[in-house]
Amino acid sequence: MTTPSLSMPDDFLTDADLLSALPSVRSEILIGYARVSTRGQSLDRQIDALSTAGCRKIFADKKSGKNALRPELKACHAFLTPGDTLVVPELARYGRSLADLITMVAELRKREIGFTSLHEKLDTTTTPGGRLVFHVFAALAEFIRELIVAGTHEGLAAARARGRTGGRPTVVNAELLKAARDLLPDPQRSVTSIAKLLGVSVGTLSNHIPDLQELRASGMAADRLAAGSTR
Structure with missing residues (x-):
């Protein structure tokens, strides 16, 4: 089998502001998403962290990461508008798998929505490497x-x-x-x-x-x- 090449999008090498943060125009609205895998677990710690981070609205699921039926995540994605920033407590709470995570974060980039993961200290809105993260995720997708x-x-x-x-x-x-x-x-x-x-x-x-x-x-x-x- 021929191994596919890991190619970057066409604008990866042509954008002069490659390391500038995204979205380029921010609404300053932070929207949080939290998830626990069983009903016996508490969302309190995650919700407290998201509230402290300044999230205006928080969506929360009590579903396994392997479960495709995450209605609050679907509602969260629908609620976000260009310029907003999605905040999650950690990457594992957001994606069901690496491929799932890559696809969703890359889709946020396409919609001009910022992304922040508190545990990993990943912030595409303020750090110099924010846009680079989005480009890499798009290439991986x-x-x-x-x-x-x-x-x-x-x-x-x-x-x-x-x-x-x-x-x-x-x-x-x-x-x-x-x-x-x-x-x-x-x-x-x-x-x-x-x-x-x-x-x-x-x-x-x-x-x-x-x-x-x-x-x-x-x-x-x-x-x-x-x-x-x-x-």
Whole structure:
């Protein structure tokens, strides 16, 4: 498999103010997001930290990071407007995975929204490296998308070499589900075609992968981000 190149967006080397903070025009409005993974845990410490940081409004979920259903995070993203800054207690409270974190932070950059993580002392609004952080995250988002596409093509070639023509497997196992999760973010393939390749129905994928729609959305977001960064 050819290793995708980690390429920077076109404006990475051409912007004279590469290290200037983003957003360029700030509203001075700080919006906080907190999360705990179980209902037995308390949000108090995180909310206190966000309040101390000056957050005007705080959204909070009591959901596992692996759970795609985080309604308060969705509401938080919808509430943010250009010039605002999203503040989180730590990176682990925001992203479900590194790929998820990269995609969301890169999307904030595209929307001209600042990002601050208190624990890691990451602040794109005031530190000289703020804009550099956003550029790197955008490049990583594109790199992850290229890895997914390359892996998809390799998997298809391997399936064809084995003469695979579909057909329902006797067991929906962990290996099949991992393959499905790797394929789903690829915007070049439909859910129907992925199900056919793996020999299952679309309904089976939906039943066994509760965050199927989020996986599809993350792939589309990375695709849009990659397209935007090369303009």
